[in-house]
Amino acid sequence: MATTYDELIDQVQRPARYAGGELHSIVKDWEGPGAPEVRVALAYPDLYDLGMSNLGLGILYDIVNRREDALAERVFSPWTDFEDLLRANGEPLRSLETRHALHEFDLLGISLSYEVCFTNVLNLLDLGGIPIHAADRAEDDPIIVAGGSAALEPEPMAPFFDAFALGEGEELIDELVDFVRDWKRAGRGSRTELHRALAALDGVYVPSLYEATYDADGYLDGTRPVDDAAPDRITRRVMQVLPPPLTKPIVPFMEVVHDRAAIEIQRGCTQGCRFCQAGMIYRPTRERSVEEVVEAAGELLANTGYHELSLMSLSTTDHRDIVPMVHALMDAYGDRGLRIGLPSTRVDSFSVEVADAVARGKKHTLTLAPEAGSQRLRNTINKLVTEEDLLNAAEHAFSNGWTSIKMYFMVGQPTETDFDVEEIVRIASEVKAIGKRHQGGRARVRVSTSNFIPKAHTPYQWLAQCDAETLRRRHRILREGCKRAGVQFTWEDPEKSLLEAVLSRGDRRVAEVIETAWRMGAKFDAWSEHHDWSIWERAFAEHGLDPADYAYRHRDLWEPLPWDHVDSATTKAFLRGEWMRTLNEEITLDCKRDPCNVCGHQDINGECTHKISELVTMHRTGDTTKHDRTVAVAERVGAPLTLV
Numbered sequence: 001m002a003t004t005y006d007e008l009i010d011q012v013q014r015p016a017r018y019a020g021g022e023l024h025s026i027v028k029d030w031e032g033p034g035a036p037e038v039r040v041a042l043a044y045p046d047l048y049d050l051g052m053s054n055l056g057l058g059i060l061y062d063i064v065n066r067r068e069d070a071l072a073e074r075v076f077s078p079w080t081d082f083e084d085l086l087r088a089n090g091e092p093l094r095s096l097e098t099r100h101a102l103h104e105f106d107l108l109g110i111s112l113s114y115e116v117c118f119t120n121v122l123n124l125l126d127l128g129g130i131p132i133h134a135a136d137r138a139e140d141d142p143i144i145v146a147g148g149s150a151a152l153e154p155e156p157m158a159p160f161f162d163a164f165a166l167g168e169g170e171e172l173i174d175e176l177v178d179f180v181r182d183w184k185r186a187g188r189g190s191r192t193e194l195h196r197a198l199a200a201l202d203g204v205y206v207p208s209l210y211e212a213t214y215d216a217d218g219y220l221d222g223t224r225p226v227d228d229a230a231p232d233r234i235t236r237r238v239m240q241v242l243p244p245p246l247t248k249p250i251v252p253f254m255e256v257v258h259d260r261a262a263i264e265i266q267r268g269c270t271q272g273c274r275f276c277q278a279g280m281i282y283r284p285t286r287e288r289s290v291e292e293v294v295e296a297a298g299e300l301l302a303n304t305g306y307h308e309l310s311l312m313s314l315s316t317t318d319h320r321d322i323v324p325m326v327h328a329l330m331d332a333y334g335d336r337g338l339r340i341g342l343p344s345t346r347v348d349s350f351s352v353e354v355a356d357a358v359a360r361g362k363k364h365t366l367t368l369a370p371e372a373g374s375q376r377l378r379n380t381i382n383k384l385v386t387e388e389d390l391l392n393a394a395e396h397a398f399s400n401g402w403t404s405i406k407m408y409f410m411v412g413q414p415t416e417t418d419f420d421v422e423e424i425v426r427i428a429s430e431v432k433a434i435g436k437r438h439q440g441g442r443a444r445v446r447v448s449t450s451n452f453i454p455k456a457h458t459p460y461q462w463l464a465q466c467d468a469e470t471l472r473r474r475h476r477i478l479r480e481g482c483k484r485a486g487v488q489f490t491w492e493d494p495e496k497s498l499l500e501a502v503l504s505r506g507d508r509r510v511a512e513v514i515e516t517a518w519r520m521g522a523k524f525d526a527w528s529e530h531h532d533w534s535i536w537e538r539a540f541a542e543h544g545l546d547p548a549d550y551a552y553r554h555r556d557l558w559e560p561l562p563w564d565h566v567d568s569a570t571t572k573a574f575l576r577g578e579w580m581r582t583l584n585e586e587i588t589l590d591c592k593r594d595p596c597n598v599c600g601h602q603d604i605n606g607e608c609t610h611k612i613s614e615l616v617t618m619h620r621t622g623d624t625t626k627h628d629r630t631v632a633v634a635e636r637v638g639a640p641l642t643l644v
Helices: 005-011 053-065 080-088 115-127 154-162 169-185 193-199 277-281 290-304 322-335 347-358 373-381 388-397 418-442 466-484 494-505 510-519 535-544 548-552 572-583 606-621 627-635
Strands: 038-044 072-074 107-111 143-147 162-165 210-214 220-226 261-264 306-310 340-341 364-370 404-411 444-452 489-490
Touching: 005 080, 038 053, 038 169, 053 072, 053 535, 080 115, 107 169, 115 154, 115 494, 143 169, 143 548, 154 277, 154 510, 162 169, 169 193, 193 404, 261 290, 290 306, 290 322, 306 322, 322 340, 322 347, 340 347, 347 364, 347 388, 364 388, 373 418, 373 627, 388 404, 404 418, 404 466, 418 444, 418 466, 444 466, 466 489, 466 494, 489 510, 494 510, 494 535, 494 548, 510 535, 535 548, 606 627
Parallel strands: 038 072, 038 107, 107 143, 143 162, 261 306, 306 340, 364 404, 404 444, 444 489
Antiparallel strands: 210 220
């Protein structure tokens, strides 16, 4: 039987997931003179293949390792073959860099990028030799901190974390490392003292200092502090200016999901799609200059050997200078074989023109996201794209050499009807006809659908999810219609979406369900070969909770929500207003190019403060710019003018 960790790694299907030693990985001594005082493990609770594609993990790794007083190492969820070997041999899960067990670190930061990884978190803690409950940890156990977008809806995971780092982590990670260093120098203390001290950090939520209470009907009454050290609300951290981009990332030995260089050219999106959590929680929009991107790209390509560069953003072609940026990059590095990737684009001919500029003759699949089939539904969700925009984009793409178009739609959105779904088939058929006219039999069109999930901190956080039976019927409409049209169609399992909805809007009671499901074998629920809804059904039943009550129940607009004590900086007043505008099919302009919408960020961000001042001046002087722009856009997309 194998006796060493490395011998166990040699037995798995993909040893490179656990081996470490990649280009630009950093190994620091743990002992001896000058050894770092603070030892940080950064964990991604999914496969290495996904985690190494996460830019945020690489940024935090770089920030910590630039410090002389700290080190950062990585750990990922082991696939089942490696987990079985670890448990059979009594071996703990260890870091990639130095093979230290997770329980030996001072601080364990876990990225919560999506909700269906929650059972993986418990598995990772257990394999690392760390008690899964914060209340059971001793003074010398690591401090367990969650970050990432799902940390902004923390209650389902509250018992398992010492703290949640809310918002953007580039500054907060340094403050946490400083805290741990000072805590160790002071001789540590009890876990209660630790939690009270952590609560003093801006943007840090410590769940043990709060209590959730329920009314006589079992509905949440509120989540409130039970300790004077805890603030009533914790505000998400927002950086005023983006830090320099990462230019020396780790280069994996194996192919990962996004196996290319990447620069975040813009953070945040203010298009205002009402279903989109990222668009609400990553506000405001902050851009990098063309000069900064070009300089960083040169360093990045030289340091990694990559020839493909992804310009990352929630909506890349919304960058004010995207065209000069693309031309500057190609002028500087095109002769080296540079290929530019645009991971997110608008649905219009301009985006196709930008895609043409970066394709360099290699044109295969163009991705567009209309999100809804009918104009009425696109207006209600504030996706201000017309059918003409989409068909013109398809015409431009196919006539200029693209052979395939993939379109993303969402099924089960608020106010959706079967007619809206049938419109997806009609539009896909028209796009396919355009493709055949220009590309003949080579033309391919794919419709890919996701299911609507009501997310925290969005205008739809109060709404019921579409039930599984209705989703299956609408999937059948699409499947049959797309087959007739010669269009490929992919969809998501309704039960998996139900689980995500429950975990997205769950309260602290759901934590018991998560733990029970994990003990029953639930893990890797994002992977179809591992997701087993029957496990979750048994876990909910064991604790007397009904998943339908979390997913399928409309909330009153004034009902306490499990995340009300977390301030995302986008106000509930704005979100309520956006829901009412949904019902009225009323649009909201993009404040990046148009006047301020008073979403809440006008109080914390410099550029937003300037825009609210402009709006006030407009009102005082009778300036009708905002009204006129709203009327113009409403007319273009066919929204009711009487409600503008």
